[in-house]
Amino acid sequence: MTHDSGAEAKLNDSANTAILVNVDFGKRDQASLDELCQLAASDQLSVVAIVEGKRKTPDPATFVGKGKLEEIRQVLAQTHAEMVIFNHELSPIQQRNLATWLACRVIDRTSLILDIFAQRARSHEGKLQVELAQLEYLSTRLVRGWTHLERQKGGIGLRGPGETQLETDRRLLAKRVKLLKEKLVAVKRQREVQRRSRKRSEVMTVSIVGYTNAGKSTLFNRLVRADAYAADQLFATLDTTTRKLFIPGHGSIVISDTVGFIHALPHTLVAAFRATLEETRQADLLLHVVDASSSDRDQHIDEVNKLLREIGAGMIPQILILNKIDRIESKSTANYMRDEYGRIKTIRLSAKTGEGLDYLYTALAEAFKQNQTGPQAHLASPIQADDDARTTFFNKRKD
Known part of the structure; x- marks a missing residue:
């Protein structure tokens, strides 16, 4: 099945146009296709058609x-x-x-995400x-018969005796990969020194996590009055930004804004971003930001918690932040929920307007006090599937 994406792309201007292909293997995951459309838009691509099967x-x-x-080939001929x-x-x-069959560039979801990351990386570490x-x-x-380096660079010119182009490409890649890993090891050591210094000073560390485009950077900027880049697009932030936040009557904490998560985040990215994700793994408290206006919010919560478990951060205390309440019509009059021990576990707020932010400051003040007087587990409970909070707070979106 083929349908027009609604994109206003001129047929004679194919410089940044793409056809999306989605195959249903029985999961009927419309959210994944919608997300691919957003990823393409984030990569400045105009989607001219979607082919489904x-x-x-x-x-x-x-x-x-x-x-x-053959259907894809026909759509290519029609749309250029x-x-x-x-x-x-x-x-x-x-x-x-x-x-070869389609006589055009073909990429997969992983390649598209990698390309977006390449464009958004700003810091030396991120690059x-x-x-x-x-x-x-x-x-x-x-693979044999198709060497990317030869295509992209026109040949290396560094081939050893009896070495094929494919072997040359593999050798050069391996050499560069080794060098990059060595540089990232140095970055990791530097971060560890900084973390040990904070631990010695008994400074509480908070990491903002969440699905991409949930509003993490907007919340970070609102809290610390910073100017970290924030935009309504996927992966607006790649580089971890860390600032001190003063809690009146208590003291300072260190808070970090981190890269957003996404469904099926490429394993190569997870592995490469270990140094960045380590900031999350070593945090005392996580602020798990969710776009409360998204119809896929439950899946987003589950995806983030899944990845947190994968990187060893699944048991770190977290507070669920239901962001973007300015976009929804809520029947709930509650702005926060506490658990059975009296600890704030869920907060409704709008990082954009500032509504509900006072409750977050209250939660951070309580967490700061608990962190000074007791073990980490006393801060809050890891929220894996808080059905009560989802039922209470999630209502329909404003038009």
Whole structure:
């Protein structure tokens, strides 16, 4: 099935146009396709058509069947799109075969996310991490008959005796990957020194986490009156920003704004961003920010908690922040909820307007006091699936 995306792209201007391909394997995950459209927009791509299909399993050679492949080729001819983006992870062989059959650039979801990260990285550390993720992904794409480095750079010119271009590419990639890992080890050591210094000073550390575009950076800016980049787009923030926040009557804490999470975040990115994610893993408290106006908020909460567990941060105390309440109509009059021990576990607020922010300051003050007088577990409970909070606070979105 093919349908127009509604994008206003001129057919004779294919410089930044793309066709999206989504195959339903029985999960009916419309949210994933919607997210791919947002990812494409974040990469400044205009989606001119979406091709959808159903299969039980992917075709090992071309991911889709011959009929669907022909349909994609016809849509390409009609739209003159520059590339085809699959909402799935393609094997190197599938990607090569598809590019050959369709005679255009073919990328998968992972490649698109990596490209966005490459554009958004600003700090030296962020650029190192993104390059490492890109090269490790690229190393799996170097298959016989299709060497990316040769295509992209026109040949290296550093080939050893009897060495094929493919072998040269692999050797150079391995060398660069090793160098990047060594540099990131140095970055990690520097961060560890800074964390040990904070621990010796008994400074409480708070990390803001959440799904991409949940409003983490907006909340961070509101709290510390900073100017960290915030925008209504996926992965607006890649680099961790850390500031001191003074809690009146108590003292200062260190708060960090971190990279957003997303469904099926590429493993190469998770591995490459270990140094950045370590800030989250070592935090005393997590502020888990959720876009309360999103219809996919429950899935987003689960995805974030899943990744937190993967990086070893699943048991760190967290407070659920239901952000963007200025966008929803809520029947609830409660602005926060406490657990059975009297600790604030959920807060409704708008980082944009400042509504409900006082309750967050109260929660941070209480957490600061508890952190000074007791073990970490006394701060709050990890929120894995707080059905009471979701039922109480989540209502319909404003038009």
